[in-house]
Amino acid sequence: xxxxxxxxxxxxxxxxxxxxxxxxxxxxxxxxxxxxxxxxxxxxxxxxxxxxxxxxxxxxxxxxxxxxxxxxxxxxxxxxxxxxxxxxxxxxxxxxxxxxxxxxxxxxxxxxxxxxxxxxxxxxxxxxxxxxxxxxxxxxxxxxxxxxxxxxxxxxxxxxxxxxxxxxxxxxxxxxxxxxxxxxxxxxxxxxxxxxxxxxxxxxxxxxxxxxxxxxxxxxxxxxxxxxxxxxxxxxxxxxxxxxxxxxxxxxxxxxxxxxxxxxxxxxxxxxxxxxxxxxxxxxxxxxxxxxxxxxxxxxxxxxxxxxxxxxxxxxxxxxxxxxxxxxxxxxxxxxxxxxxxxxxxxxxxxxxxxxxxxxxxxxxxxxxxxxxxxxxxxxxxxxxxxxxxxxxxxxxxxxxxxxxxxxxxxxxxxxxxxx
Amino acid sequence: xxxxxxxxxxxxxxxxxxxxxxxxxxxxxxxxxxxxxxxxxxxxxxxxxxxxxxxxxxxxxxxxxxxxxxxxxxxxxxxxxxxxxxxxxxxxxxxxxxxxxxxxxxxxxxxxxxxxxxxxxxxxxxxxxxxxxxxxxxxxxxxxxxxxxxxxxxxxxxxxxxxxxxxxxxxxxxxxxxxxxxxxxxxxxxxxxxxxxxxxxxxxxxxxxxxxxxxxxxxxxxxxxxxxxxxxxxxxxxxxxxxxxxxxxxxxxxxxxxxxxxxxxxxxxxxxxxxxxxxxxxxxxxxxxxxxxxxxxxxxxxxxxxxxxxxxxxxxxxxxxxxxxxxxxxxxxxxxxxxxxxxxxxxxxxxxxxxxxxxxxxxxxxxxxxxxxxxxxxxxxxxxxxxxxxxxxxxxxxxxxxxxxxxxxxxxxxxxxxxx
Numbered sequence: 001x002x003x004x005x006x007x008x009x010x011x012x013x014x015x016x017x018x019x020x021x022x023x024x025x026x027x028x029x030x031x032x033x034x035x036x037x038x039x040x041x042x043x044x045x046x047x048x049x050x051x052x053x054x055x056x057x058x059x060x061x062x063x064x065x066x067x068x069x070x071x072x073x074x075x076x077x078x079x080x081x082x083x084x085x086x087x088x089x090x091x092x093x094x095x096x097x098x099x100x101x102x103x104x105x106x107x108x109x110x111x112x113x114x115x116x117x118x119x120x121x122x123x124x125x126x127x128x129x130x131x132x133x134x135x136x137x138x139x140x141x142x143x144x145x146x147x148x149x150x151x152x153x154x155x156x157x158x159x160x161x162x163x164x165x166x167x168x169x170x171x172x173x174x175x176x177x178x179x180x181x182x183x184x185x186x187x188x189x190x191x192x193x194x195x196x197x198x199x200x201x202x203x204x205x206x207x208x209x210x211x212x213x214x215x216x217x218x219x220x221x222x223x224x225x226x227x228x229x230x231x232x233x234x235x236x237x238x239x240x241x242x243x244x245x246x247x248x249x250x251x252x253x254x255x256x257x258x259x260x261x262x263x264x265x266x267x268x269x270x271x272x273x274x275x276x277x278x279x280x281x282x283x284x285x286x287x288x289x290x291x292x293x294x295x296x297x298x299x300x301x302x303x304x305x306x307x308x309x310x311x312x313x314x315x316x317x318x319x320x321x322x323x324x325x326x327x328x329x330x331x332x333x334x335x336x337x338x339x340x341x342x343x344x345x346x347x348x349x350x351x352x353x354x355x356x357x358x359x360x361x362x363x364x365x366x367x368x369x370x371x372x373x374x375x376x377x378x379x380x381x382x383x384x385x386x387x388x389x390x391x392x393x394x395x396x397x398x399x400x401x402x403x404x405x406x407x408x409x410x411x412x413x414x415x416x417x418x419x420x
Numbered sequence: 421x422x423x424x425x426x427x428x429x430x431x432x433x434x435x436x437x438x439x440x441x442x443x444x445x446x447x448x449x450x451x452x453x454x455x456x457x458x459x460x461x462x463x464x465x466x467x468x469x470x471x472x473x474x475x476x477x478x479x480x481x482x483x484x485x486x487x488x489x490x491x492x493x494x495x496x497x498x499x500x501x502x503x504x505x506x507x508x509x510x511x512x513x514x515x516x517x518x519x520x521x522x523x524x525x526x527x528x529x530x531x532x533x534x535x536x537x538x539x540x541x542x543x544x545x546x547x548x549x550x551x552x553x554x555x556x557x558x559x560x561x562x563x564x565x566x567x568x569x570x571x572x573x574x575x576x577x578x579x580x581x582x583x584x585x586x587x588x589x590x591x592x593x594x595x596x597x598x599x600x601x602x603x604x605x606x607x608x609x610x611x612x613x614x615x616x617x618x619x620x621x622x623x624x625x626x627x628x629x630x631x632x633x634x635x636x637x638x639x640x641x642x643x644x645x646x647x648x649x650x651x652x653x654x655x656x657x658x659x660x661x662x663x664x665x666x667x668x669x670x671x672x673x674x675x676x677x678x679x680x681x682x683x684x685x686x687x688x689x690x691x692x693x694x695x696x697x698x699x700x701x702x703x704x705x706x707x708x709x710x711x712x713x714x715x716x717x718x719x720x721x722x723x724x725x726x727x728x729x730x731x732x733x734x735x736x737x738x739x740x741x742x743x744x745x746x747x748x749x750x751x752x753x754x755x756x757x758x759x760x761x762x763x764x765x766x767x768x769x770x771x772x773x774x775x776x777x778x779x780x781x782x783x784x785x786x787x788x789x790x791x792x793x794x795x796x797x798x799x800x801x802x803x804x805x806x807x808x809x810x811x812x813x814x815x816x817x818x819x820x821x822x823x824x825x826x827x828x829x830x831x832x833x834x835x836x837x838x839x840x
Contacts, residue, residue: 033486042490049486057477061714065657066453066469069789070462078657105705107679108528115567131691136680136705139693143678147535149571156691230706237485237498237709258563259527260556269794271551271576273559285525285556286650289657291711294481369489374689 009323013397016320016389025313029386031301032234039395041370044208044348044381047234053297060293072289081292082283088299089233089242092307093206093225094216099244101279102292106207106228106241110140110174112257112282113224113243117172117201118152119253120223124171125152128200130159134180137205141174163191166198173200177215178208178346181373183338185213185346189220196221206244207231212314212347212382214307217244224249232347232383233302235295240288245279259284301385313384315342317392318349321380324396325351332403334359337377347383352376358408359399365407366398429743436740436809445733449806451721452654459815461790464628464768464801467654473717480713492709501712502703508719509653509662512727513626513645514636519664521699522712526627526648526661530560530594532677532702533644533663537592537621538572539673540643544591544619545572550579554600557625561594583611586618593620597635598628598766601793603758605633605766609640616641626664627651632734632767632802634727637664644669652767652803654718660711663702670699679704721805733804735762737812738769741800744816745771752823754779757797767803772796778828779819785827786818 020026033049034040040048064072073079082102090100103109114127127141138156145154157165166173173195177188192202201223209215211232217225223246229239254275260266261283264274275281302310322336337350353359356376363370371379380395402408440446453469454460460468484492493499502522510520523529534547547561558576565574577585586593593615597608608624615622621643629635631652637645643666649659674695680686681703684694695701722730742756757770773779776796783790791799800815822828 033482035487035489038489040489046485046490048489049481054478054481054486057481057710058474061469061474061477061656062453065466066474067455069455069458069460069468070466071789072657104524104528105679105708107681107705108524108677111677119567133691134680135683135686135689135691135693138691139678139680139683142693143674143676146674146678147539147676148568151569151571228706236481237492238706238711240708241705254563254566256563256567257528257531258559258566259525260554260559261527263555263559266555267794269555271553271555271558273555273562285527285661286648286658288525288660288708288711290477290714291658291708294710369491374687 010327013393016393019389032386037367039368039391041380044231046230050234050297053294056293056297060290078289082287085292085296093210094218095244098279100242101282102240102242103283106226107136107140109226109241109243113203113226114144115256117203117224120249121171121201126155126170127172128155128165128170129174130162131156133176163194166200170200174203176205180208181377182350183346183348185344192220208346213311229295234298239295240291255281257284310384314382318382321349321392328400348379348381350377350379355408362402362407363398368395368398430747433813436813439809452806457787459788459811461800464651466650470654470717473714476713476717480710498709502707505712505716513630514638515664518699520662521702522660522662523703526646527556527560529646529661529663533623533646534564535676537623537644540669541591541621546575546590547592548575548585548590549594550582551576553596583614586620590620594623596625601797602770603766603768605764612640628766633731649715655715659715660708675701677704730804734802738802741769741812748820768799768801770797770799775828782822782827783818788815788818
């Protein structure tokens, strides 16, 4: 991993074009539909469409559903899809075969993992998390706690106070590895170690990690994790999510969402629940077959490369981005929010400006798609699978133009839905 | 609704072809991909593919995701899809606008509804259900109860003892309107009335009802309901499910699965959960956009007809089926399990035979797709949207042939996954 700070850097478009020519990963871009005339820097809210997904959707719909109907549950392996695609994602995050499952949404999986952690750590009742965590993480914790009453308490502390709050009341620590606003990377290994030292289990949200930075859940001794399929995995809008349960925790109690596909013998149609002995107990209802097949196409694109190569390119892209922004846009009061240290920065780069919303709207009219996060964050996704160095130059050029022309001032402030 | 018992009936294929000619609903079949050489009688496990679904999937994938990317959340109304398609399903079950939402799986929605009912009926702790209910209903109740400890008890009684167990300890009664094995219809209105009289709220599983029989949740004063999208609604394998919450219950406490899209202001990114004031509070994570769009195509096919016309045809189809089976297959020991009274029978007809598994396998080799449910149930889905009277004749003819030739005896018993 390149560990470099970034200094202002004026580099020409020509130099960056050359860098694209020399990029060993440049062929990967060809696997995607790149919308024409768009500089898409929103890769971590909704990744672009892999060509293969279009074709695969037709196969599943027309041939598997249309022609084979229920026989496809066996003949086309629909039944195995959650574990099969789970294992492919598992390979990206250092999980063993049988530790990852594709299922439901990130929110629903968070709920399952928190309940499983509470059951695996009996006698303790507190779920600890940090302010500014991605909202759904906090909300799911709050809903579980509100329902469970005295059995489960939630506690939210400032990010820098998490460690000191690892008391003997805390059953589970819920954190996100890469922060959705700033891109800041938490030290998953060290925090997990400290949590374990205090007898606390961890649930990590890897939504902004998987497919973006090298992750090794088992090297970090992570207990439980979740993540989403529609960001860096390019699984499509609202793609199914995944969950990780370390093998050692797969037999702790009943899953709280004890649906029929988590049963030891789902087709025995017994009146009595009895959980599967493996990761499948964390399935709940019937899996969303078509959506999982589409997600699989995104996940498969990672097999022709590796996370270290992708991470190196991502760091190079983001370093060029920060360098150019420093050199050309700092004068307008745009400030870097993400860390200047590449090792601390995940797959996006955020800046702030009091007129951030207007700037992003004006940039959008010139073809740059990024995210705005209230109150003043401009977030840009770095996706080495399909981004080029020359795109980075063009994005900065457009922002520079927007600032020079004062175009941000003409934008009506009208916040649109934003997909973390 | 035709209220007729069925007597043995020998009717010719020619007569039934004429009936197809005269069928005012016959045009509906043209909206579906009918797999060639298949007599598909499994409509209630996985409905067949509407042509439109294939095309719509391409639009959502290629144009909306591929070209418009995140802008589609607003421009292509992705954000509204759960409520929009929910309302269309609501129109099929007598719900008001704003009372039905498409979300998650049936199992996950059952969990939400049980928790909501418990919260709306404070001071009572028992969830009551019946043996032989569809397994996931019982399992979800068991998982919730196991997690909640003393707060929630589950009780399963024999179907004919449900009413007498409506004690002042019971918070919620969980029943399925149309039984997945026998097709028996429960009297939703009367049972709901008796439950309310005892201070008990009801959660009805409409998985085998919606799109199959006329349902009116508000006329029956139903409190909560769930149902699945992949059976009679033809929404595709593992299609998203739906939930119904009567308006009067939409503000009782927090949803237990309090994900970010159920928040009053999901894009405010607050640390504190605050539920939406309406049905949207029962959303949890990001909706499965592509899968919902596909489901919508199935649901839309109901708008060109009405449930009463469909039900009349379904009763006619099933009456012909039972009449022919009586006349031609009773001699082989095949017995009707479903009610002989059409008004008590939902959208499938079940028979039993000790060699039921072998019979269904042999029939399958001759192109008849039905379901087998252990230990001896042969289940046939009646789907008036696309079934013809002549198909019924052919199915009975094949079963007759299988029995006459003793083909069922040559089938290895090897139970395959079965999708209720």
